[in-house]
Amino acid sequence: MTETLRNLRVSEMPPQHAADPKTPAQQRARFFNSGNAFNVQLPPVPDMAFAEEPARALDPATPTGMILCDISDQLECPFPATSPLVLAGYARIRAGESLNTDPRASGVIAYVIQGDGTTRCGDEEIAWAPGDIMLFPGGAAQHHETGDSDAVLWVVSNEPQVAFEGLQPPAVGMAPTGVVHYKAADIAAQSDYLVANAEVGELPGYAIVLSSEQNEASRNVLPTLTLAMNTLPGGTSQPPHRHNSVAVSLVVSGEDCYSMIDGKRKDWSPWATTITPPVSVHSHHNGGDSRAMFLIVQDGGLYYHTRAMGFEFAEE
């Protein structure tokens, strides 16, 4: 320890080095203490909505390309991110054109907002239409082609999670999911059945949880991500609750809908991507007559796995 440190409080000590390093490995060592190790202040995850990005993606004048919901500067992440572990964006593909998406992720979710087309991933091809949801293994590019009309896809992955650890996408055949296609008609039928048959008060809300053959045991869509299409019948609300996972959601349908997040009202706008911060007390409300739908991606698999989801109902 140097003389200059003798008068410093332990909480103010700079990172400490080995006193007499003899090897590069010893030279790389850093020492903190219980006074100065736990005061790193990360900016909170904001409760925000991305409305300009979908407007641009749906604008006929916008060329083919990817529009990310990237707040890495706000989150102080050195890689694109919508939340610390999730990246969402809109893929716009003009009629007769094509686009490759290839997030450096373990898997990729895509929801068809508008248009018809096909996506090739590896040796499989999906023909899609509005309302369909697709799941692709990371490490293999997705080649999207449109038909006679412009198309817009909502594309979500765990790219920030992979970047955080400095990992590579999985090798071909090693991804934690295969190619999966959830047809809009099947999602609607499952929602209709749930709304018609769930006992009043039996469920915390109406959600169709999307999983796959490969992740059936966990009910997740990827080991760390959960995917659910939530339904709110007209004039109903979800009870306020909290959990440790963050939610990155797409507003699919609904009029006069809003969320309450830590006491603040957030109105929905068409095709917006919204962030519900972790641990916040939140509820969703449908003040209109029509059924509201919102597609929710959460890093919930991570919290289930670590037994730390922290779900509880709460007072608003």
Ligand SMILES: [Fe+2]
């Ligand atoms: Fe929630």
